Amino acid sequence: MKVLLTGGSGYIGQSIIGELVRQGHSVEALARSERAEGVVKALGATSVRGGLGDLEVLNQAAARAEAVIHLAQATGGDEDLAAATAMQDGIGAGVYMHTGGSWVYGNTDGVADETAPWNPPGLVAWRRPVEDAVLARAATGGRPVVVRPGLLYGGDNRLIEEFFIRPGKAGGALPYIGDGANHWALIHVDDLARLYVAALSAPAASVYLGVGDVAPTAKEVVEACARGVGLTDQTASITLDQARTAMGPVADAFVLDQQFTAARAKTDLGWAPRHNDPLGEFARG
Numbered sequence: 001m002k003v004l005l006t007g008g009s010g011y012i013g014q015s016i017i018g019e020l021v022r023q024g025h026s027v028e029a030l031a032r033s034e035r036a037e038g039v040v041k042a043l044g045a046t047s048v049r050g051g052l053g054d055l056e057v058l059n060q061a062a063a064r065a066e067a068v069i070h071l072a073q074a075t076g077g078d079e080d081l082a083a084a085t086a087m088q089d090g091i092g093a094g095v096y097m098h099t100g101g102s103w104v105y106g107n108t109d110g111v112a113d114e115t116a117p118w119n120p121p122g123l124v125a126w127r128r129p130v131e132d133a134v135l136a137r138a139a140t141g142g143r144p145v146v147v148r149p150g151l152l153y154g155g156d157n158r159l160i161e162e163f164f165i166r167p168g169k170a171g172g173a174l175p176y177i178g179d180g181a182n183h184w185a186l187i188h189v190d191d192l193a194r195l196y197v198a199a200l201s202a203p204a205a206s207v208y209l210g211v212g213d214v215a216p217t218a219k220e221v222v223e224a225c226a227r228g229v230g231l232t233d234q235t236a237s238i239t240l241d242q243a244r245t246a247m248g249p250v251a252d253a254f255v256l257d258q259q260f261t262a263a264r265a266k267t268d269l270g271w272a273p274r275h276n277d278p279l280g281e282f283a284r285g
Contacts, residue, residue, distance in 0.1 A: 001200060002027075002064065002065050003068070004028045004030070004061050004062055004064070004067070004069070004087070005020075005028070005068075005071065006029075006058075006068075006070050006071055007072035008031070008040045008045055008071070009035070009036035009039035010071065010073075012099075012189060013029070014039065014043060015192070015193035016069060017040060018193065019196070020197055021043065025197075025200075027040075027046065028047075029045040029047055030051070030052075032050060037049065051072075052079055052080075053082075055082060055083065056086075058086040059089055061087075061090070062090025062094075063090040063091070065094065067096075068095065068096045070087060071099050077126035077129060081129070084098060084133070088142055091142075095145060096134070096137070096144050097146075097199060097200070098134045098145070098146045099146075101127070101150075102148050102149065102185050102210075103124050103258075104120040104127050104128070105117070105118060105120070106120060106121065107119065107182075107256055108259055110259060112259065113260065113263065114208065114264055121252040123249045134146065135207070138204040144204060147192075147196060147210050148209050148210060149187055149192050149210035150184075150186055150212070151184050151186050152187060153187075153188060153189070153278055153282070154189040155189050159250070160221070163246075165225050168234060173231075173234045174225055174226045174229075174231060174234060175222070175236060175237070175238045175243070176218050176221075176222040176236075177238060177239075178239070178240060180217055180218040180237065181217050181257075182217060182255055182256060182258075183218075184254075185212075185260050186211070187210050188212060188275035188278070188281075190274070191210075191273040191274055192210045194274075195208065195210050198265070198270065202269065203268075208262075208264055209260050209265070210262070212276065213276050214276055215258065218255075221279065221282060223235055224280075225282045225283075228283050229285060243255075
C-alpha cells in the first residue's frame, strides 16, 4: 500500500516507517523541518514538507495515498480535528488511522478493554470529541480506525526517560509517585509499530488498545530503571503535589492505575506483543 504518515520523524513514527518498509509498503511522511526530512528519508520514506496546520498539503497527500496513519502530536483538539478532517476528506474510502491513548480511560479498576468508560485526566480530555468525529466517518463511507497506545518504552523510553530516569542521572533519586502501587499499561515501541501496520486491514470504525501483556507497577518500573542506569536502590517516593510541580499536568496521568487486555487486536488482526519482559528491558538499561 501507499501510506501517508504524520509524525514520521518522531519516536513512534520512526519505528512504524521501518515496519512499513520492511513489509513492502511505500511511505510518504510529513516533515515540518529539514531535520525531519532527513530522518524520514534515511528510513526509506519520501518526505512531504509541511506541518499539521498545512491543511491543503495534508488533504492532497492523503488523496495520493491508500492509507493514512496520523501520529503527529497536536496542540489540542481543534488542531487535531482540523488535520484529521483534511486527511479524511483526502483519503475518502481508504484507511484513516488515528492515534489516541490509553490514558483516556482513567483508572480501570482491574483489567479493562476498549469498551471501558472514559474518565480522562485533564491532559487528554480533549480527545473524546476528536475521536467521535473521526469514527463517525464510517457512517458515510469512510474507513476510520483508532489506536490507543499504552505507555511507551523501548528505544529512548521517551516519557519514562524524561520524567523518571533523568532525575537520577542528574544526581538525585529516581522518583515514583505516592506508594507506586498503581499499574502502568506498557507497550514496546516495536510491538506498537507492528500493531499499526496490522491494523491497515481493520474494518471501519475499529478501535484497538495497543498494550502489552504485562502491566507492572510504577514502583517496579522505576526500580528496574534504577538498576539499568547503575543507581540500584536510589529511588524515592514523591507526593502528587511534588510531581505536579516537577512534571506538570502529566503527573495526573502517571498516577493512573491501568490494566488492559489487547484481546481484540489479537483476535481481529492476528497481532501479539513480542516484548513481554519490560522490567528486564528496563533493568538492562
